[in-house]
Amino acid sequence: MEMFDLLAHRARVTPARPALEDLDSGERYDYAGLNERAARLAAAAREHWGLQEGDRLAFLGHSRAEFFAMLFGCAKAGLILVPLNWRLAVPELAVLMDDCEPGALIFGAEFADAATTLAERQPGLTLVALDGAAAGQRDYPADLADTEPDTRAHPDKDPDTPWYLLYTSGTTGKPKGVIQTFRMMLANYLNIGLAVELTGSDVLLNVLPLFHTAGINLYSSAVFLAGGSVLVPRGFEPDQALRALEERATVFFGVPAVYQALIDHPAFDGRRLERVRSWGCGGAPLSLPVAQRYVDQGIRVRTGMGMTETGPTVFLLDEDSVIDKIGSVGRPQLLTEVRIVDRDGRDVPEGEAGELLIRGPNITPGYWNRPDATAEAIRADGWLHSGDVARRDADGYYYIVDRWKDMYISGGENVYPAEVEQVLEQHPAIAEVAVVGMPDERWGEVGKAYYGLSPDQDDPGDQALRAYCRERLAGYKIPKAFQAVDALPRNALGKVTKQELRDDARR
Template sequence: MEMFDLLAQRARVTPERPALEDLDSGERYSYRQLNERAARLAAAAREHWGLREGDRLAYLGHSRAEFFAMLFGCAKAGLILVPLNWRLAVPELEVLMDDCEPGALIFGGEFAEAAATLARRRGPLTAVALDGAGDGQRDYCADLAATEPDPGPHPEKDPDTPWYLLYTSGTTGRPKGVIQTFRMMLANHLNIGLAVNLTGDDVLLNVLPLFHTAGINLYSSALFLVGGCVLVARAFDPDQSLQVLENRATIFFGVPAVYQALLDHPSFDGERLKGVRSWGCGGAPLSLPVAQRYAEQGIRVRTGMGMTETGPTVFLLDEELVIDKAGSVGRPQLLTEVRIVDRDGRDLPDGEAGELLVRGPNITPGYWGRPDATAEAIRDGWLRSGDVARRDADGCYYIVDRWKDMYISGGENVYPAEVEKVLERHPAIAEVAVVGMPDGRWGEVGKAYCGLHPDVEAPDRDQLRAFCREYLAGYKVPRAFQWVDALPRNALGKVTKQELRDDAARR
């Protein structure tokens, strides 16, 4: 199998269909225009930025439609795109740059100072400005305009050729660049596109960051293959999002924090959102109370699960099961195999929790420059997810917790997610995260970090323990509770538990 130029093919099939729109700038691309723009980037990278096949091209900037011209332009030129997490500080960005060694850095105007610092410290690095070039910098728009693009299909490639790198958060160690390939993109398209029934008539509102797999692949890359339209927001804004969802979008994918913010908006009205035919959620579990409130508005939010290493789609819950199977991530999708195993690698029966293993064409070939980490994560073709999961008798899967989040209290395994689900039922608690903290008698005990609903007084800690004891064994009940204004989260809304573990260990 060889990989052909999918964007060029789509531009040939539906040249004038709308492909992209930038909701902030108003910039729009048809498939013909997007293909031409990608071809111009491929030419500019060769002619003006000194890049050759296999080189890395980094991007530091907020979400914008132009990103996808960079992504497909790199595919045409055989370059590897590296979207950088713009939330990171310059020293953290330097770690990623040292790891992938890009030959050029494209940056948005809001990151001009950080880009200049990175260019100074890294030696030979071509800095390319999207929004007006300074001294010693290339002008992105001028360089693209000065090229003679070849919009025809690029040379065929092996489908496992690295296309772009997505860096893990690195909260537990050195960040790893997860290699993304053409094969992974096609597998994800079949896994999620068929499940959601994407068509060329669909319009996606994309509010997720484009340095993350969800922003790129749920459902943007899959929708491009069928000729749909992607509306790119610079960042999630509830007012803008509700307006677009009411008037234009037909499909949507968000994280729980996004769904909560939409639900809390004073103008939220399910009746006005009937044009959205499919709602998806991932990144973290959607709580049952939130799922129920959406269902009461006639909206069934389908929860799924995946990883950067899996392209990402692995699981998706059927729409009719979102309440009856609340908490489940659904069943494995078409091109994915999964197993649940114990610590010795033996398969476990229904109902028992163990580590989730994943195999299929959607799995990354590994981590950039890290054969050690690759060998540790992928064994005999199976990716070790690091997730604790169980399967019920109907074949639906539940993510119980992360292996690293589990702690042992008095010799018993405690999965914080189980405790968190109980505490979320308490009427005073808006959000909660539980971690293990050292204890001289029990080894570890639980500590709960709780955010309260507005205008609600903090409940008595002994009352909270009694509340938990109604649903949990005594060793699972948190020993300590701490009130917080907000839980620390990453760009996709996941709680960064390592920060909380560090805090609990100090106190």
């Protein structure tokens, strides 16, 4: 299989069909127009920005429809797009820039100062302004206008040619650039597109950030393959999202926080959302109360699971099971194999927990400039070691229990902190909690719980929390130590950085 020019072929098949709309600027593209725009970017990158095949082109900006012209334009030019997480501080962005060494950086006006600072650190970097160029910068609209675009399909490439890089959040160390390829995109389309039956008539509202695999692939890239249309706002705003869902969208994918915000909105009414025929959720399963509220409104939200390294779709729950199998991520999809193994690599019996391994054409070739990390993650026979602890029930449904690295062994028993955290989160005084393992002379390791208090709540103290756990957990799972904190440490994506807590617990 060779990599073909998806956009050029789609423009040939359905040139006048709506492809993309920016909900904030109102900018619209049909497939012929989007293909031309991407071809103009490819030409501008060569003629005005000094980029050659294999070079990296970074993007720093909020979500906008133009992003997909950049994405497909990079495919045409043989460039590697690097969408940067705009939530990161400049020193964090500099780490990513040093790693991928882009030849040019496209930036939105809201990040002009950050872009200038980054350019000062990297001599030779071409700055390309989306919204009005300053002295010494290239003007994106002008440069694209000043080209003769070649809208023909680009030459075939190996399907594992790097297309774009997505950086992991780096909760345990230096962020890694996960290589994304055409093969991964096509496999994801077959995994998710067939499961939700995407067609050329579908309209997706995409509220997820475009520096994340879900923002690009759930379901935008799959919708483009099917010939449907994608609506892109600058970010998630409940009023705007509800209008689009009521009036235009037919499919939707969000994270639990988005679903919570939507259903808590005073204007939410399931009867007005009947045009949306498929609802998907990732990042974490919906809680039972939220899932039930949607069911009561006539909406069944299907939870799925994937990783940046898997393109991302691996699992998806069927609509009939969203309540009966609450907490499950569903079954593995068409082009994905999975195993659950113990620490010796042996398959575990049904119902037991172990590390989730994943294999298929949706798996990344590896990490940018990190052969060590690639070899550690992707081992014999192409199995990706996900780092997730999972179990499978008698009906073939899978559940993500915890992160493999977060598990600790106390007195010979495996303890999964997420299970303990779920119990403590139910305590009325606790707003947030994280549990880590710490050394213990008798048991090898025991748990330590760090927690933040809910507003207007007094600290219940160690004894009360230990007694609360004793009624709900086996003795070996109960944390030995409890510590109240003002806030849990988090990275730029909002994930708890447990390594900081582990380091603290071991002092």
